[in-house]
Amino acid sequence: MLMNMADLLKVAKENKFAVPAFNIGSDQLLKAVMKKVNELQSPVILEMSPDEFRFVGYSQIQAMIYEATRTNVPVVIHLDHGDTYETVVKAIQAGMTSVMIDASRLPYEENVAITKKVVETAHLANVSVESELGTIGTTGNSIEGGTQGVIYTVPAEAKQFIEDTGIDTFAVAIGTAHGIYPSNMKPKLRIDILDQITEEVTIPLVLHGGSSNKDEEIAAAVKHGISKINISSDIKSVFYKKTREVLNANPDYREPLEIYPEGMKECERVVEEKCRLFDSVGKASLYTK
Template identity: 40%
Template structure:
């Protein structure tokens, strides 16, 4: 199947009251695990690449891997740029074949974030690519981007309304208490804030930093309008545990296939679990 846009997937999720999983990839095994899980669950899926993934694997490798995976699968797959930090990089990803891009101007004052997002939306829409932006600052570290706890900032619902009206963006990532990376404690999500944002904006809401959030909280967030849930850390944890288990069992093992194969299976299992929690099983 050819790649689809995130907008197409989230519009259906909005109508059906579920969320679509957006899973970060860094290499072939991760891409294979994500698609195998989505196929097994008959679910739509978003594969996304962050700054670090693009730097590590190369833009053409990421695009090539995801295109091959999508072409050989029977489920809808979107390729999304996660946390695009500059206009140039977003354009480069669109040119290479990404079907969706996130421009993250959350570090800028509101007016600058609006201006940058507007510019990206205009170009992306002209070529049929969907867009995501962020308002508020999500704490924690993702690859090269670190937001300290004291700098993290919850999304203001009225600002969100203004931002969406001004930019025409397709989906909005909000800060309601989640963080990138591993949590030391269970996060406390501000559901009232989420409900207020959703009542003021008529586009799908995106939840970043969802790996360590308890299942019941994810389900509640989805019931309040979250339609895209980002998962990265849980996949890394499964990958590393899979590799460690093999090495711990046999320190002399030197066949990469025997080391990475079980890691791929472990990642497939966690992605399947998440897809079921998001309610997107059987929605392909």
């Protein structure tokens, strides 16, 4: 069941669960994610960064659409951290049902201007728009980027930004970073800032950079108003770790059907962990009432 983000997260917000958003950079990851969410009857967001989009091309989007139209599980296909207006337009043309424009590092007025332009274009195609104010940090090992350190979202500014742009979903900066945290980084979510934001805004809220945060922090963020959580590094790291093990143990393997199945199983394991942590298991039924 293919739908846009606004419709998907409206239900999640009302029922206080979060939809997992998995970055899909290959067909193996797509198949692993869809196999598990179908088993769990969990809504899902299939997303990719601009770099991933440029790498896999339009054909991967068509594969996502194929999967979405052949399941009763709600599916959104989303551009994560769209870098330019032109990239967003290409994503819409490719068939994505949701886009993010990330101009959060620009001055406020410029951020509003480009975001509003994206909203006006996307809404003509019934495509929802995500944006952010404040900046997600980076651990330095993720293609999603970010800053060295986190610029926290100011709740009152968030409310004004949403009013000024007309976006459908809002990504908060409350202490996460993209990528896997090195041992010397100790992430901590600012649930107090999240509570202040939920008092100011009414649209669904998104958490980026959720890899490596403590499960209890993520669960608390869901209970306090997060409706979508992005996961990229967690599924990719286990998939490729297991794939390397398979290749090291079997250096003569050359067939994808020999190389990838064990890595896909590891990906499925993490997908299930996240769906249960976000309380999205079984929630597909809420979209057919």
